[in-house]
Amino acid sequence: MALLRAALASALVSSGLGLAAQTPRASEYQIKAVFLFNFAQFVDWPPGAFPDSTAPLVIGVLGDDPFGPYLDETVRGETVRGRPLEIHRYQKIEDIKTCHILFISASEESRLESILGNLKDRAILTVGDGAGFARRGGMIRFMSEKSKIRVRINLAAAEAAKLMISSKLLRAAEVITPGKL
């Protein structure tokens, strides 16, 4: 239902008939919420990332939450490979205990390098939408492109964290290697 509304909104936006009640920003984060959930299906975590086979998969948001209710709505009742999903919101990096996908909010832009450095050895898929997020060491960046959301992947960063990204996802995404341009 939420997706339908988002899609409807995005269709209206793209045709220039935006509704006052629904801002383009809201629908953009609605799609990003779905993408965050979908990453869980295309990424394999190393064996130690989960304490057991039924442990929940945790999606965390660090800093100010731009998703509003969408992230909770998206994962409600869903499972990934039999695991339930949990949404955790963190204000500080020290709060992060178990986490598998971490969305680093734009509010953490200035501290990004330190955050990424801190998470370097942990099997956490880092996602962000700030400019240069992937180039700066983040794994996946959302890019807005002609009213569409594109995915850019820093494969080396993911591999360093022992995360296996499905080739299908790689196909659908843009893969970059930092250092080269």
Add this chain to the structure above:
Amino acid sequence: MSPGDKPIRQKLMAILRLTSGVVVVLSCAAFLVYAVLSFRQTTLKNLSTLGAIIAANSTASLAFQNEADAREILSALRAEPHIVGAALYDKDGRLFSRYPADLGVADLPVAPARDGYRFEGAHLVGFEPVAQPGNTRLGTLFIRSDLKAVYGALGVAGGTAVLVMGLAMLVAYFLSNELQGAISRPILLLAATAKGISERQDYSVRAPKLGADELGSLTDAFNQMLGRIEEQNASLRQLITELERSNKELEQFAYVASHDLQEPLRMVSSYTQLLERRYGDKLDEKGRKFVDFAVDGAIRMQQLINDLLEFSRVSTRGKPLKPVDVNRVLNTVKLNLSVAIRESDAIVTNDQLPTVMADETQLVQLLQNLVGNAIKFRPAPPARPQVHVSAQVGETECVFAVRDNGIGIAPEYFERIFVIFQRLHAKSDYPGTGIGLAVCRRIVERHGGRIWVESAPGQGSTFYFALSNGTGEQPL
């Protein structure tokens, strides 16, 4: 020609060909159905495999809404020319990508239908769920294949079936020609033998036996029957020969006896008459009476012998039958009987009479006896004797009738009157030896006919005789 009239060879061949034809057609039909069904099944399986592969590849495209990627994945379907359409729908059923790119939206389902593969009209269509294994559904793949491959397979299968059918029919045609002979040949031989026998009346031939089956037993039974007929014919022929010989001997005996009896009788008769003439005045009344008795007896014996001779001459002196106009015969009869007719004042009438195959002399004798009898056994005067001769021409025989108004005969005597020397009346009332009707019967029988009477005392009599229309003389 009704089906029942066809020769047995044709019937057998028809049975063999029809049976094999039906079997071949049914087998080919079964083969075709099987081929089409299995090929449809294979096509379905192939399409579902293809659908599963494409669907598995499309998960990320749908999950991350990458239309370019989706288009590229779908365009891989180019390798399979039978795929005429494909589309991806997202989780909410909206069209996301389609193949080929120029395919109109109107040609695609508005929304995905029930998952699975099925035949719809001239197409095979399928809806395949798109999801990462074990995960929530991301969308639906629609795929549509034409059935040209199925039709192609049907064409090949059909061609093969027609070829096989043609070959099978050809083989069945020649085989039936060869095989039917096993049954028809003995039957045809049997039929030919039977036909030959009935045409030539030759019971000495035997039908050849070709095997020990039922037809062989039939041939055996037929040949045994022929043997028995031959034996019976031989014994019948022997019996007939014996009968003919004894009959001829008897006739000869009767003829010779009566002929040779005439000579001594003539002596007795002549000398008793001479005795009466010369010595009549020398004898007393009693002596003359004795001589009279002797003369009378001799004359009667003479008459009897003459009658016997006449009776036996019917067969010994018979002439061959030829067409005789019975009107002319009756005129001769009336001429011969003119004295009796005049004396009795009889009226002899007749219808138009036909021409029949007969011995004319004997026919005159026959009619003369019957008309003569009619006048002889006349009603008491002053009534005049009336005799009417008529004839009815039937299909196989002519029935003549001689009707009179005479004294009539009681039914119990109807048979007796035709026996030689049988008389119903005292000689004093009606003269004669009682030979007339016996001769009549003999003549009619020699002509292969019948003679009978219908009468009642005082009611007149009608004598009928039937003569065959045929030409042949019947053996006695």
